[in-house]
Amino acid sequence: MGFMIPAVMKKKLRPSFGTLRFMVVLIAAVVPAFFASHGNAQCLNPSPELLFYRGAIIPDVIPSVPCEFQQLQIYYADAFPFIFPVSFNESLFQNQTSAAPHVEVLGDGEFPFFGCYTLLMVDPDAPSPTNTSISEVIHWIVTNIPWDLSPLSEITTPPANVVLPYIPPTPIAGRHRYTLLLYEQQTNCSFFPPAPGRILFSAKAFASLNDLIGPVAGIYFGVTAGE
Template structure:
């Protein structure tokens, strides 16, 4: 997990998110998956911190800090998914700020990190119009740090990540964008 410090977070979160893609593919602290394998939204689970119940609200983010490449992260970060106001431990019951978009690293840019972050909310986050999966606007130059600061989230309480590089699914994925 040290691979995401300091590019995405200031320190390694204590908790571990369990991320499972269709086909029984687990995200395991930097393992390599392909864009084809991660094209569909994963199931994300975690153990709620002790003493917290369903009244606790959480935020789940997924970002790529390596756009267009790790050596030249000009668009750091790209927002791939954002769910806020998650009650307890069920992300499907939260509000989607940005619909899930799978990995799409450009050709010849090497491995990109795709980082899942879980934050404890201090208050409900305003539910604005979501960024739908076919829209790029609002995804480039996203900052998990700035989002956390703006919404008084503090440091993430759990994380996990995988790495991916270009495969033949990327052009198919990119044709889905309309704006």
């Protein structure tokens, strides 16, 4: 025999119109507040942005991303077969990241790609997540990446310009968040900045100094020391 709720109790359990109205107002207030603190409240598809918040890439590396922010799709040949890209915050071994990854933009067809782009790869956790005294370490800078680059082409293919060659993750202690960011250039395809030092780099400052827009796309993954 199942448990039965008396009719008088059913009546009491039904929420009143005033209660329902209060709940609607509460949801309408809480949801935008959540996205205001964990993403852009105006974004219809804030998933990649929220992942950056959850991993503390925002605000550790960048202050925010636009609504059109897209996921970068990267492939490490030593990690997986080419058909399997690296996922957000996925853990990789050091020996899987020894060679530069193949990079593509995983868009939804709504982002107006044009012109040329700059790619940065930074480590905000150097020398360790609890001691970031030399962060950010810059692992890779490529500028003048054309928007119509073939999906099978490498981003370092001319006319792209390698400002700093790729160096693989080599964390000393703890799990580091290796972050790739793609920015739109305002200088068309003629951006040739001098090579910066590898340590005490700032993606935010570099983008501001060189009038880069974005980041418009990105991803991050983890590598733990000794693995």
